[in-house]
Amino acid sequence: MPEPVRCRACRSDRGEIVLDLGEQPPWDRMPLRDTPLPDPAAPLRMWLCGACGLAQLADDTDVAEELLGVEPRAFAEQSDRSVDRLAREGLVRPGDRVAEFGSPHGKPWLPRLTGRGMTALTPADAPAGRADLVVDVYGLLHEPDQRDALRRRTALLAPGGTLALQLLSLGTVLRERQWYDLRHGHHAYWSLPALDAALRGYGIGVHRAWWYPLSGGTLLVTARAGAEPDAGTRLLLGAEEGLGVRSAAGLGRLQAAADGADDGDALRAWLVAERAAGRTVAAYGAASRAVPLVCRAGIRADLLLAVGDAAPAKQGRRMPGTDIPVVAPAELAELRPDRVLLFMPELADEVRAVLPGIEADGGRWVVLDPAVRLLGRVAGPRAAGQRTGAHGGLRLPS
Known part of the structure; x- marks a missing residue:
């Protein structure tokens, strides 16, 4: 019989699981790109203490030192x-x-x-x-x-x-x-x-x-x-x-949000629809919050080309639990994606300023708000109409 969960603050064992995301790979262990799948995984559950009201991790797992990021x-x-x-x-x-x-x-x-x-x-x-x-x-x-x-x-x-x-x-x-x-x-x-x-x-x-x-x-x-x-x-x-x-x-x-069609399922459905329409999608921000979202939705590189990130320590790796590579911002721009999903919406102004070529070449930035939402265009020399790109074929108008 498993040991009862005890509150990390008040030590009470009175409480219950309120969110269960199943087995998830640790976000802090971002494997090198050629590391074979599958990645190790561990239960990821939130337990609410009925005595003091603290919501907390129900299970302890070994946590590696976080890869050095770039402060946005x-x-x-x-x-x-x-x-x-x-x-x-x-x-x-x-x-x-x-x-x-x-x-x-x-x-x-x-x-x-x-x-x-x-x-x-x-x-x-x-x-x-x-x-x-x-x-x-x-x-x-x-x-x-x-x-x-x-x-x-x-x-x-x-x-x-x-x-x-x-x-x-x-x-x-x-x-x-x-x-x-x-x-x-x-x-x-x-x-x-x-x-x-x-x-x-x-x-x-x-x-x-x-x-x-x-x-x-x-x-x-x-x-x-x-x-x-x-x-x-x-x-x-x-x-x-x-x-x-x-x-x-x-x-x-x-x-209910994790299990429903408003987050992971909706994101996957949108990615499938974008692929069917002939549009390519990448993402930006290899952040910890992106890992359960990508893994729970079962997203792989056939739907999401790559994730751009400014942190050199993350480049050349892949998102935990999937084959999606993490690339430098310049590499992301070279892919000329039709859509770029921002896993951290608060970075929108900053990233758009650093990567103006995305929109200048006709691409669109996308956020989860919580549903998929395209950001308004920033005017550019090639910000409208059809385009052809590095992946070949006709680019559909937005």
């Missing part, structure tokens, strides 16, 4: 906005001490903060109770032991200190039906209400939360001792509660 401009700009917000709130003061719990997602904030006169402390070496500001940039979800992770972050706070976290809230995942945000190595999916309740067990409470559109809805949250949520934060808390972020019935909508 959208992520860097969000970091700037978040640090500016903390500064406007009076939390970035010259001489104050700051410690950061980082992650593989984006560059650290410490240079931005020390550049404003703060003094950096290393979380591993800093004495307890010394940091005036502790920041966590998508780091919490990478911690297998959430109870220990919260304890370490709150223990660093000096009297009157503030914990600031940037995270993709479970409310966003549920509202936008982003079931593909579940992946190996991302252990905890905090909603704002569950996070507030958990932090109060460590003597601090959520005070402010700001919503930003990155990744469908990113939150910057501050918490400190004796704090109560302000009016705007109470609205965000209420909105997430209304979505059902702490109920199995509410989160069950993620399973």
Whole structure:
């Protein structure tokens, strides 16, 4: 009989599986292009704790070191906005001490903060109770032991200190039906209400939360001792509660989205239709969220030519669980695809500026919103009409 799942935060074994994506290859093990299939796979399931409301990975798997990526401009700009917000709130003061719990997602904030006169402390070496500001940039979800992770972050706070976290809230995942945000190595999916309740067990409470559109809805949250949520934060808390972020019935909508025709099945059907119409499709962004989407839909290179990515460490490899190669942006442009699917829609402006040839040659960018949606054209010398390309044959007009 399998061991019962125990909550990573409160240790309760009372809960249930709310999302089961079956056996999935680990996204962090991107094989070299000539590595034969099949790839290793492991169960990928989300379990909701019935005691504290934390949604989390039900199963632990070995996670390799993530391949070094290139920070997108959208992520860097969000970091700037978040640090500016903390500064406007009076939390970035010259001489104050700051410690950061980082992650593989984006560059650290410490240079931005020390550049404003703060003094950096290393979380591993800093004495307890010394940091005036502790920041966590998508780091919490990478911690297998959430109870220990919260304890370490709150223990660093000096009297009157503030914990600031940037995270993709479970409310966003549920509202936008982003079931593909579940992946190996991302252990905890905090909603704002569950996070507030958990932090109060460590003597601090959520005070402010700001919503930003990155990744469908990113939150910057501050918490400190004796704090109560302000009016705007109470609205965000209420909105997430209304979505059902702490109920199995509410989160069950993620399973319905994964199983239904609005995501993976619809994407595959669209790709099949594009092929039947004589149009070629590639993608951009070999991101972790793309792996369950591609694998669950059973997409291979006969439907998706390649995935472009700016990270040199990913080029020359293939998407886990499939034969789709990962190529440099210039190689992607040389394929002259009729459609390019953006796995990270927030990169649209940045990528279109870097690869103007896609649209200049008559191609179209596509996002999942959550259904397939073609982006409006950017005018170019050959942005309309029919074309012939490297793959041969007549290109159909859009």
